[in-house]
Structure formats: structure tokens, C-alpha cells
Amino acid sequence: MIFRFEQMIPLPMLEQDTSDSKVWEAEGLVLEQGKSYVVEAPSGRGKTSLLSVMYGIRTDYRGEVFLDNNKLKSFSWKDWSELRKNRLSMIFQGLELFDDLSTLENIQLKNRITGHVSTEKIEELAHALDMEPYLHRLAGILSFGQQQRVAIMRALAQPFDFLLADECFSHMDKENTLKAYALIQHECEIRKAGLVLTSLNETDLPGIDVSLKL
Amino acid sequence: MRLLYQILWKDHSRTHLLFAFLGTLAGFVLLLAGIQFYIDIKSVLSENRDLLDPEYIVINKKVNIGQTLGLSKVGFTEEEIQEIAQQSFADQVEPFLSNEFPVSGYTENERFPDFHTELFFEAIPDEFIDVKSEEWVWNPEVGKIPVIIPQDYLNLYNFGFAPSQGLPQIPKGVLSMIDFRLRLRGKDGYDDYNGQIVGFSNRIHSILVPLDFLKWANDKYGYFDKSHPSQVIVVSKDPTDPSIIKFLEEKGYDTIREKLKSSRMNIILKLIISFLVVVAAIIIGLAFLVFLLSLQLMISRSSEKIKRLNKLGFHYREISRPYILLLMVLMTAVTGFSLLITSLLAGKFHTMAQDWSLNISSSLHGILFGMAVGLIALISLANVAAILISTKKLCK
Numbered sequence: 001m002i003f004r005f006e007q008m009i010p011l012p013m014l015e016q017d018t019s020d021s022k023v024w025e026a027e028g029l030v031l032e033q034g035k036s037y038v039v040e041a042p043s044g045r046g047k048t049s050l051l052s053v054m055y056g057i058r059t060d061y062r063g064e065v066f067l068d069n070n071k072l073k074s075f076s077w078k079d080w081s082e083l084r085k086n087r088l089s090m091i092f093q094g095l096e097l098f099d100d101l102s103t104l105e106n107i108q109l110k111n112r113i114t115g116h117v118s119t120e121k122i123e124e125l126a127h128a129l130d131m132e133p134y135l136h137r138l139a140g141i142l143s144f145g146q147q148q149r150v151a152i153m154r155a156l157a158q159p160f161d162f163l164l165a166d167e168c169f170s171h172m173d174k175e176n177t178l179k180a181y182a183l184i185q186h187e188c189e190i191r192k193a194g195l196v197l198t199s200l201n202e203t204d205l206p207g208i209d210v211s212l213k214l
Numbered sequence: 215m216r217l218l219y220q221i222l223w224k225d226h227s228r229t230h231l232l233f234a235f236l237g238t239l240a241g242f243v244l245l246l247a248g249i250q251f252y253i254d255i256k257s258v259l260s261e262n263r264d265l266l267d268p269e270y271i272v273i274n275k276k277v278n279i280g281q282t283l284g285l286s287k288v289g290f291t292e293e294e295i296q297e298i299a300q301q302s303f304a305d306q307v308e309p310f311l312s313n314e315f316p317v318s319g320y321t322e323n324e325r326f327p328d329f330h331t332e333l334f335f336e337a338i339p340d341e342f343i344d345v346k347s348e349e350w351v352w353n354p355e356v357g358k359i360p361v362i363i364p365q366d367y368l369n370l371y372n373f374g375f376a377p378s379q380g381l382p383q384i385p386k387g388v389l390s391m392i393d394f395r396l397r398l399r400g401k402d403g404y405d406d407y408n409g410q411i412v413g414f415s416n417r418i419h420s421i422l423v424p425l426d427f428l429k430w431a432n433d434k435y436g437y438f439d440k441s442h443p444s445q446v447i448v449v450s451k452d453p454t455d456p457s458i459i460k461f462l463e464e465k466g467y468d469t470i471r472e473k474l475k476s477s478r479m480n481i482i483l484k485l486i487i488s489f490l491v492v493v494a495a496i497i498i499g500l501a502f503l504v505f506l507l508s509l510q511l512m513i514s515r516s517s518e519k520i521k522r523l524n525k526l527g528f529h530y531r532e533i534s535r536p537y538i539l540l541l542m543v544l545m546t547a548v549t550g551f552s553l554l555i556t557s558l559l560a561g562k563f564h565t566m567a568q569d570w571s572l573n574i575s576s577s578l579h580g581i582l583f584g585m586a587v588g589l590i591a592l593i594s595l596a597n598v599a600a601i602l603i604s605t606k607k608l609c610k
Contacts, residue, residue, distance in 0.1 A: 057525060057610050077529060077609070084527030096522045098221055109217045110526050 001161035005029040008063035036195040041214035047198035089160035091168040099140025114158040145171040162194040222536040225515040230508035237501030242552035245494035269453035289442025303455040309443035314436030316399040336420040337428040345413030352427035362422040365414040400435035524609035
């Protein structure tokens with residue numbers, strides 16, 4: 001799975017000075033499966049916009065984005081639905097959890113449509129993130145840091161060729177961040193998947209192949 | 215997918231759905247019951263007619279001042295008779311034949327007071343006459359003229375005229391025994407014949423003589439201008455046909471209204487039923503709107519969740535499923551309950567009708583099932599379309 005960007009820039013970014021950006025309006029920027037990327041930028045530079053474009057949530061951009069040489073804009077409802085079930089996984093900055101479902105149910109809701117992992121596997125993931133005691137608690141009453149880990153688990157409990165993680169460690173301490181990052185790396189390796197991680201300043205994460213400045 | 219249903223059903227408004235359900239149910243029961251009873255009553259009406267003879271309707275033109283002054287004709291022209299014959303309700307049409315010569319009757323019997331009157335005769339083929347008598351034959355050799363008079367004439371005499379004038383009442387049998395003389399006047403003189411009342415008609419309000427006699431007599435004595443027949447008799451196998459009254463009114467023809475009771479009843483019945491159907495349609499329409507709005511409200515309450523589910527990779531069709539399932543459950547319940555209630559009503563009506571010795575079916579007519587299912591399918595389709603459109607709008 002290869003993303004290729006041709007002079008792509010989200011319309012709201014046009015108002016900003018993007019002359020030093022490596023991504024916006026870049027010629028033939030390529031993101032490949034199997035590699036890990038970190039997108040670094042201060043707030044408001046369009047980190048979330050980039051991931052949203054790749055995930056099909058945003059279509060208000062100039063230029064073109066190709067996925068395996070197909071224009072993203074040409075994808076249908078069904079295409080996006082299939083992509084999000086089997087090939088693309090995203091950890092949303094806003095988490096997008098259902099507060100009135102338990103941690104386990106939140107993960108299962110997605111897992112049910114993909115049928116990817118067993119409950120044991122979910123428990124394994126929870127164990128790795130010290131979230132086992134919270135599996136049966138309602139997601140709405142967890143702390144934001146805990147909710148972030150639920151979102152991470154949900155994103156990992158499905159098949160994907162690319163994982164898009166949008167500031168997913170923002171409310172975790174160093175130790176938890178490293179644990180979560182290790183788990184993400186591990187799951188990506190198993191799937192030979194690509195990883196795009198946005199962050200305010202996570203330059204010190206190990207094993208990042210490419211660092212992109214917005 | 216239990217979780218998906220759990221998430222999306224949470225945002226329903228129980229009162230909205232309940233009222234939409236009850237409204238649709240009420241509309242359906244009204245509609246189905248109306249149609250059920252319409253079919254029943256219609257069959258009762260025509261059934262009763264089938265058992266009896268077909269209806270004989272005597273039609274004449276309404277008398278207006280023009281006819282009184284001799285300006286317009288009272289009779290039916292050949293074309294007008296043809297036109298009547300072409301109507302769907304008319305199985306047979308026969309004009310009345312009138313006498314074309316003066317005729318008078320008198321008695322010559324000591325036992326009865328002397329009596330003399332000018333008369334008129336009319337004749338129609340025997341099969342239209344409700345009196346069957348062996349004496350209803352004309353034989354020129356014998357020279358005895360059988361006459362049928364309306365039962366009403368005798369009643370008028372016996373219960374109106376005789377008591378007020380101090381005259382004796384006459385039973386039917388006695389009247390038949392009275393010999394009286396009939397004088398037929400031609401251009402060149404007259405002949406007297408014996409006459410006998412051989413029967414009393416409830417159907418035809420005229421003085422009837424056998425058709426072959428009147429033809430013969432018109433040949434022999436007739437010298438009036440041939441006039442158009444002033445009355446025609448129409449045989450209708452379906453007197454409940456509402457078009458009879460409509461036709462008569464359009465043409466300005468008249469008849470004894472009593473005969474057309476079932477035709478009028480049919481019109482009234484149709485009016486009531488169409489009113490019911492309109493009311494039912496309005497109720498169903500409103501209930502459909504409430505359904506539509508309740509589901510749309512549910513969807514818009516869940517809009518954040520729907521957007522979220524879409525982000526997680528749910529297709530908008532998958533997201534629509536819980537709503538469609540809910541709709542289907544409610545619609546199936548409406549169909550089931552409305553048919554059940556209507557059939558209970560039909561049973562009740564059946565027992566009531568039995569007391570009036572009317573034969574009304576206790577089970578539902580097949581067409582009702584078809585109608586209920588068809589309507590439900592239509593409403594469901596519209597709702598499903600609306601659900602799909604609004605969930606699609608929320609997805610990217």
C-alpha cells in the first residue's frame with residue numbers, strides 16, 4: 001500500500017505560509033507500507049488534516065492523493081468502508097469512543113465488523129497496556145489517558161496496512177507512552193504495516209524511519 | 215452487531231414511536247374495516263336482489279308545465295328508448311302500448327250501483343306482468359277482455375273512498391266476479407265487450423289489457439295519431455347500480471322511487487365508505503409523517519454516533535440497519551394488529567348481522583390482506599429511503 005501526494009494541500013491551509021513544508025504541495029511525496037513516519041509540527045499546521053485526507057474524512061483539498069495509483073477522490077462509500085475495515089486503521093485525536101459502552105465493547109464493536117481478533121487477543125492487548133482492570137468499565141468514566149489507550153487497542157484489533165495515529169500519546173506519561181508505542185510497533189511489524197504518527201514533539205521515539213516537517 | 219443496535223436504539227423517543235404506531239394502527243383499522251364492510255354490505259344488497267326477481271322499473275318523463283300547455287311531448291321517442299336500452303343497468307326495455315281509440319266502462323248489474331267511466335288501456339308483453347292468470351287471454355271469438363288493475367286502485371277505493379262515501383268495501387274476489395261492459399268506440403261506431411278484472415298488479419300502475427288484444431283493437435278501432443309511448447318498463451338485474459338514479463336524474467325521467475331504494479342505498483353506502491377511506495387515508499398519512507419524523511429525530515439525535523461509526527468503517531447501509539429493523543418490527547406489528555382488530559370487528563358485525571338475518575362473512579376478505587401488506591410495503595419503502603438518505607448525509 002503506497003500513498004502518493006501530488007501538490008496536495010487542504011484548502012484551509014492555503015491561508016498559511018507553507019513554503020518550508022515538506023508535505024503541503026510537495027511533488028511526489030510517497031508514504032510506503034512497512035515504514036514508519038512521524039509528522040511533526042506545532043498545533044494548527046494540519047497534522048490532523050493530513051491523516052484525515054489519508055483516511056477519507058476530508059476531501060476539501062487541492063492537488064491529488066493516490067492510493068496504489070488510484071485517486072482517493074474517486075473512491076466510493078463502499079471502497080472507504082472496506083478500506084477502514086481491512087486496510088486502514090486510525091487512532092483519532094478525538095478518540096471517537098462510545099462513552100456508554102465498556103472498554104471491551106468499544107473494541108468489539110469495531111472487531112465485530114472485521115472479525116479480526118479473539119477476546120483473548122483483546123485481553124492480551126489490554127494486559128500490555130495495563131488496561132485489563134478497565135475492560136468492563138464504561139469508557140466514558142475513564143481518564144483521558146486511559147481512553148487514549150482504549151482507542152489504541154481498538155485500532156490494533158483490526159487488520160491494516162497503514163496505521164494512522166493522531167497524537168495518541170498526548171495524555172500519557174513517558175512510561176505508558178513507550179509501552180504503547182512498543183505495542184504499536186510490534187503490531188505494525190506483524191502486519192508489515194506502515195505507520196504515520198503525528199505528534200507535537202515525539203522526536204525521541206525509537207525506530208522512526210522518516211520524519212516529516214509540516 | 216448487537217452493540218450497533220444497542221448504541222443506535224438508545225436514542226429513540228418511546229412516546230413518538232408509540233403515537234406513530236397507534237396512529238398508523240387506527241388508520242389501518244379504519245381503512246380495512248371500511249373496505250371489509252363495504253364488500254359485505256354490497257354483497258348483501260345484491261344477494262337479496264338476486265333471490266327476488268330482477269327489478270322492473272317503470273319510467274316516465276317528468277310532467278312539466280310545457281306538457282300541460284301542450285307545447286312539449288310527454289312520450290318517449292324511438293331514440294330515447296334506444297338510449298335507455300344501451301345503459302348498463304338495463305337488461306330489457308319495453309315501451310307501453312296505449313289505446314288509440316276512446317274506451318269507456320259501465321256496469322249493467324242490478325246488484326251493483328250503476329257505474330260509468332271513461333277509461334284507458336295500456337299493454338306490455340306478459341313476461342313483464344307480475345300477475346299470472348289463466349284468464350289473461352284474449353280470444354276474439356269469445357270477446358271477453360281481461361283487465362289487470364293496480365292493487366293501489368283497489369286500496370284507494372276500499373280504504374279511502376268507500377268508507378268516506380258510505381259505500382261497501384269490495385274484496386278482491388268479489389271485484390273479479392263483477393261483470394262489466396267495455397265500450398270501444400271506432401270512427402264508424404262502437405262495440406261493447408264483456409270485461410273482467412283478472413288480477414291486481416303491484417308492479418305496474420296502469421290499466422293493463424293483453425298485448426295481442428290491444429294490437430287487434432288498435433287495428434280495428436284506432437284513429438288517434440300514433441303517439442309516443444308515455445311509459446317504458448325497464449328490467450334491471452342489478453337495481454343496486456347507482457348509475458340508474460344518475461341516469462334518470464340527468465334525463466329528467468321519473469319513476470317510483472321506492473323501487474330504487476337499493477340503488478340509493480348503494481350511493482349512500484359509497485359516500486360513507488369514501489368518507490371513511492378519506493379519513494383513514496388522512497390518518498395514515500399523518501401517522502406516516504410522525505413515523506418518518508420520529509425516525510429522523512432518532513437519527514439526528516444519534517448523528518454524532520453515526521459520524522463516529524462511519525469513521526470506524528461502518529457503511530451507511532450498515533448504520534441504517536437498526537433503524538430499518540425497528541421500522542419493520544413496528545410495521546409488521548401494525549399489519550398484524552390491524553388485521554386482527556378488523557377480523558374481530560368482522561366477527562362482531564357478523565353476529566350482529568345474524569340477528570337481522572343478514573348473511574355477512576365473519577372472516578376477512580382476501581383483498582384486505584393484499585391491501586394491508588401493499589400499503590405497509592409502500593410506507594416502509596418510503597421510510598427506508600428516508601433513513602438511507604439521512605444516514606448517508608451524515609457519513610463521509
